[in-house]
Amino acid sequence: MSPTIHVQQLSKTYKVPEREGGFSAAVRGFFKRKYKEVKAVQQVDFKIEQGEIVGFLGPNGAGKTTTLKMLSGLLHPTDGKADVLGFTPWDLKPEYLRAITLVMGQRNRLSWDIPAADSFLLNQAIYRIPDDEYKATYKELDELLELEPLMKKPVRNLSLGERMKCEIAAGLLHRPKVLFLDEPTIGLDITGQARIREFLREYNKRTGATILLTSHYMADVTALCERIIIIHHGQLKYDGGINLLSKKIAPFKLIGVMLAESNSHDLSKYGELVQNEEDWDKQYIQVKAEDVTRITSRLLADLPIHDITIADPPIEDVIEQAFNS
Amino acid sequence: MFLIFKRLWQVNWAEQWQYRANLLMYLLYWLVSPIIYLAVWTSIANVKGSVNGFTANDFVTYYMVLLICDQITSNIVIHTFAYKIQDGSLSGELIKPIHPLLTNGLVNNIAFKMLTIIGLIPIWIILFFLFKPDFSGVSLSGVLLSIPAMILGFFIGYLLSAAITSLAFWTTRVYSIHEFYFAIILLFSGQFVPLPLMPKVIQDIAQFLPFQLFMYYPIQLILGKLSAEQIIQGYIMAGVWLVVSILFFNWVWRNGVKRYSAVGA
Numbered sequence: 001m002s003p004t005i006h007v008q009q010l011s012k013t014y015k016v017p018e019r020e021g022g023f024s025a026a027v028r029g030f031f032k033r034k035y036k037e038v039k040a041v042q043q044v045d046f047k048i049e050q051g052e053i054v055g056f057l058g059p060n061g062a063g064k065t066t067t068l069k070m071l072s073g074l075l076h077p078t079d080g081k082a083d084v085l086g087f088t089p090w091d092l093k094p095e096y097l098r099a100i101t102l103v104m105g106q107r108n109r110l111s112w113d114i115p116a117a118d119s120f121l122l123n124q125a126i127y128r129i130p131d132d133e134y135k136a137t138y139k140e141l142d143e144l145l146e147l148e149p150l151m152k153k154p155v156r157n158l159s160l161g162e163r164m165k166c167e168i169a170a171g172l173l174h175r176p177k178v179l180f181l182d183e184p185t186i187g188l189d190i191t192g193q194a195r196i197r198e199f200l201r202e203y204n205k206r207t208g209a210t211i212l213l214t215s216h217y218m219a220d221v222t223a224l225c226e227r228i229i230i231i232h233h234g235q236l237k238y239d240g241g242i243n244l245l246s247k248k249i250a251p252f253k254l255i256g257v258m259l260a261e262s263n264s265h266d267l268s269k270y271g272e273l274v275q276n277e278e279d280w281d282k283q284y285i286q287v288k289a290e291d292v293t294r295i296t297s298r299l300l301a302d303l304p305i306h307d308i309t310i311a312d313p314p315i316e317d318v319i320e321q322a323f324n325s
Numbered sequence: 326m327f328l329i330f331k332r333l334w335q336v337n338w339a340e341q342w343q344y345r346a347n348l349l350m351y352l353l354y355w356l357v358s359p360i361i362y363l364a365v366w367t368s369i370a371n372v373k374g375s376v377n378g379f380t381a382n383d384f385v386t387y388y389m390v391l392l393i394c395d396q397i398t399s400n401i402v403i404h405t406f407a408y409k410i411q412d413g414s415l416s417g418e419l420i421k422p423i424h425p426l427l428t429n430g431l432v433n434n435i436a437f438k439m440l441t442i443i444g445l446i447p448i449w450i451i452l453f454f455l456f457k458p459d460f461s462g463v464s465l466s467g468v469l470l471s472i473p474a475m476i477l478g479f480f481i482g483y484l485l486s487a488a489i490t491s492l493a494f495w496t497t498r499v500y501s502i503h504e505f506y507f508a509i510i511l512l513f514s515g516q517f518v519p520l521p522l523m524p525k526v527i528q529d530i531a532q533f534l535p536f537q538l539f540m541y542y543p544i545q546l547i548l549g550k551l552s553a554e555q556i557i558q559g560y561i562m563a564g565v566w567l568v569v570s571i572l573f574f575n576w577v578w579r580n581g582v583k584r585y586s587a588v589g590a
Contacts (some may be wrong), residue, residue, distance in 0.1 A: 069416075072420055075586070075587055076582075094421070102416075104416065122335075124332075125329045125331070267419065
């Protein structure tokens with residue numbers, strides 16, 4: 001079977017007008033505008049199979065959102081190809097748009113001046129959702145997101161988190177086969193985030209939908225995605241299992257040491273000291289994976305150790321290192 | 326498709342209704358210039374007896390009918406849509422499986438009109454008692470014939486404005502382009518001056534332009550001032566311009582969407 005999402009050499013270059021400050025530059029700019037080319041996405045390739053949940057990561061300005069916009073059809077690429085569910089996204093075929101969703105930012109599918117309930121009914125008509133199917137989906141969404149109390153208020157009077165819940169629900173009413181989610185949990189509190197995650201996992205299991213999501217909350221990614229794609233400066237840096245990432249990019253372990261008597265011993269000769277503010281009574285050192293056993297036994301022999309832990313570095317740090325490599 | 330338009334109507338009507346005070350202000354602003362033309366031309370005709378054969382009553386009836394035609398055939402798509410292309414809020418509409426301008430934008434404009442027409446009624450009645458026009462030339466058949474003409478005029482005007490609005494894909498200066506377009510409408514539609522009072526050259530050009538279909542043509546239909554031949558000619562022009570404006574809009578839109586940069590969120 002062909003992959004649900006197949007991206008080949010996808011590239012997007014923006015032409016951005018550029019001028020210096022000041023009056024004379026403004027006059028010159030009026031007659032001859034200078035443009036700078038910004039390569040937002042450069043020859044990116046990947047395939048995503050049906051039913052996968054893939055985390056799309058990268059720092060701000062890496063090209064994540066640009067890629068999602070191209071895959072959902074909003075942007076025409078400068079070069080390259082993409083095939084999603086057998087469609088070229090930017091042809092904007094109605095059949096394609098009915099099969100996907102893009103949840104992006106805070107204001108997309110809901111009209112601010114009227115209650116969300118009215119926008120939902122409009123979406124039902126636009127996506128041609130039969131009544132019974134609409135009711136069933138709405139009920140499911142309501143159970144997970146507790147929408148009912150929010151439905152009757154004008155959207156502009158909802159809080160950030162409430163609006164996000166309604167946005168996500170509005171984007172899923174038509175039961176899309178492919179979900180492009182740009183920061184789906186932004187603005188939500190911890191329980192709200194957990195709910196959305198739970199819901200997405202459940203939705204994926206039940207419908208076999210394919211999900212590509214970006215998030216700044218690493219918990220979203222670690223909870224949902226087995227596979228991640230990292231891009232930086234528009235280029236693909238990593239594509240593979242989330243558990244393999246640390247092995248490939250940062251083959252380090254963190255050794256946490258709690259000494260029996262204060263922190264009087266200098267640990268820097270055993271490995272690189274790492275700050276950890278949450279855990280103030282322990283000191284952490286980062287060592288190469290292959291040195292763990294050797295260094296641990298030296299620590300145990302040399303120092304009055306009360307407690308010792310060995311762990312993988314946090315995924316955030318690993319990804320950070322991946323960006324910088 | 327019917328259900329989509331019904332729900333779009335409910336949403337847009339509710340939205341416009343929220344801004345009713347705003348709309349009333351807009352309507353008053355909109356009415357200022359035709360009412361000034363009405364007052365100025367009527368006083369001139371009163372002093373001179375007539376202007377090129379136009380009596381004071383001719384001016385009053387012309388502009389009283391113009392107020393209605395203008396409300397029906399005009400649109401505000403530049404104000405409701407161009408900013409969405411510029412600030413990226415079009416994204417939310419573009420990923421829905423319906424055409425943003427030919428469905429939502431259209432219904433939004435019609436909802437807006439419905440409200441302004443309701444607002445126009447009392448103003449029109451007051452003007453009626455102030456100027457006491459003599460509508461004896463108006464016939465039922467003329468009024469009936471003018472209805473499809475105004476609907477055609479609206480669609481042609483909407484598509485042309487939508488095409489100009491879509492220039493926002495290329496330039497942020499789209500508002501000044503639209504102002505220029507608006508000035509042309511003012512001149513060639515018969516709003517500034519009834520067309521027969523214009524220089525012959527302008528009248529000849531105006532005949533072949535779509536703008537007289539927005540005002541002059543339906544006004545004259547209602548007032549019963551057109552010969553059968555002129556009526557047919559007007560409808561043929563309307564048909565031709567409808568096709569032209571559909572093609573023009575489609576071309577601009579298709580090419581524009583390719584340039585859309587979906588800025589912002």
